[in-house]
Amino acid sequence: MTKNHADLALFLATSGHSGVDRVMRNLVPEFARYGLRIDLLKVGGHGPYWEELPDNARTVDLGVSHVSTALPALVRYLRRNRPKVLLSDKDKVNRTALMARALARVDTRVAVRIGTTVSKNLERRGWWARHSQLASIRLLYRYADSILTPSEGAAGDLAKIAGLPMAAVTVVPSPVLTDRFAAMAEETVDHPWFAPGEPPVILGVGELCARKDFATLLKAFAELRRGGRPCRLIIGGEGRQRSKLLQLARDLGISEDIDLPGFLANPYAYMRRAKVFGLTSICEGMPVVLIEAMACGTPVVSTDCPSGPREVLRDGRYGSLIPVGDSSALAGKIAEMLDNPTSSEALSEATVPYTITNSAWRYLDALDLLKGDV
Template sequence: MNETTRSPWRLALFLATSGHSGVDRIMKNFIAALAKRPVRVDLLHVHGHGPYLDRVPTRVRVVSLGTRHVQSSLFKLAHYLRTERPDALLCDKDRVNRTALMAAAMAGYQGRVVVRLGTTVSKNLENRGLVHRTMQYWSIRHLYARAHAVAVPSHGAAEDLHTIASFPPGFVRVLPSPVVSDTIHTLGREPIHHPWFAPDAPPVILGAGELCERKDFATLVRAFAALSHHTECRLVILGKGKKRQALEKLAHELGIADRVWFPGFVHNPYAYMAKSRLFVLSSTCEGLPVVLMEAMALGIPVVSTDCPSGPREILHHGRYGPLVPVKSWNQLAEAMARVLAEPPEKEELMTAVSRYHVPSATDAYLQLLGYGASLSSTS
């Protein structure tokens, strides 16, 4: 079949994100890149969940499943797969993955199902309840084998999965996340109308992410307090979450509340990144931290905890930015001071994350999903 008569290859995306996470940004980039290719995309939507698209691109169809929870989407998803029969299905996060795999089995679906996990699972589950931990370990060990492959963003995350389940060689695939786009630079140039970002203001140190235990912004606040004793600077932490009140209280207790700002969730974090002097990741656990790559893509110096997993891979074992032990606020403060005094070259940082450019990362995902193989088989 030639290119003009072949039916467009169709990919279904089953996602249920918070609307403001790194996964949201990754999937928005992925969807935008798919829209530029001869691919039809069905974005299967659960009410109240992201990703939320400002504009739905051509070749992208939003399919409402008419449900409010992932688990209650099982039968609707099975019906969709049975009747629509897309060429492939991609989903992300465990509760979404296990629902998709059960629905595919119920529907007798013959297309490729690729499930994605963006975190280091065992580390992420350490502080979760017994039921949550048991359910996720069970689904990984007993359901994931039904998929064509499991995609993860880092080698550390892949190694962790292999300690949880006995997957065959090549089943867990490390794929670069589609993070770096031209849009980052355009959005980075937008102004911020706040005196802390004026050209002659003291340097701003930036953190960003959900205000939760895993991101450990308390360690960043403590490190900033130590740094600010001898360096004039400001700390801005973007994001919302349950830990906001505790973090604000900590800033007051440390006597730095007038130098710390929590703007909450912002639609354009890149404008803040581009105008900051330093970006700091203080997490205890990651898969492959999107914000770290985004900051480097803008040429902003970074410091990170050496958490499992991702930062060590992104920073090439510390070549492009210091790696400090998790929860070590004093070592984090020292690393922040060093980088502020002697920042690396902007171009070097940007080159270091070139493998995460959206077009090449999208190609890697499409290959795993069978896009090239499907076209070859119908040529």
């Protein structure tokens, strides 16, 4: 490998505001501190979007606008640049990366990551989509040099689906707590509901999609308001279900007490000031926002979905777990948390594994990039 070739290439195609975006925006600067040469392979119209890159990282535009058409461009990149490791994230991108390496016939190692519980994601798809994706995972993932997931639950699920031993999947904690995290959490929030004397704010953050099930959070909030408890609800994020959620809020009679402000450039400042954070996902791989909220000192209530929340909350030690889709249970636990919040000391203790330093080291160890030959 010549000195101009990348040690690590990242092949990603995200929404620009997903958990993968946050994970990779946190990891890249930390990877760069190790002196690695990094190529960020760009698919047009997709994230991650970078405000600033380290000197030893560069963007390589593949000249395509969709993962489905990226295969030839990725093959050309691999043949010309021959990075030491290619890391991809999310299933369609992973399959493209593995096929590209096979067609390029290069010695680049391919590491694939999946941040969700695959079997739960597939439950909501049609028969053909579900079975074709299962077949491709079973066919292709065995050729990956590394398979990464953010939780034990997601790892076990993926190993079973891929027909691989559990040892073939490496659990790597998500890089949540960066050097700037505390300072960002203390930044001011330009929202009138956080003014002194205002009712407590319940917060949710994430993509407005079916998997996040914010409808359950709205129903739980409506139940709290019917019970006479003064409070407000903010859900930060963008997504296809925005109009549906706003209509549900109108149907529930809570429109005056909820706000969907869209994508939050700094969600930590909102988390720091909220009284309870609610996670209502149907499935996760490892819920980054749950860890972020806890690190901000905000008590949390979460669905006991596969997978991640139970691991983060240590079986309920650090926050309440409720059944998926159970709005009444959620309302009850939010009320309990408002009255008797988890201590900030306990929340801080729970988030220790998710520092950027620990996570980046674990990633590079899994990618075999900690040796002196990079």
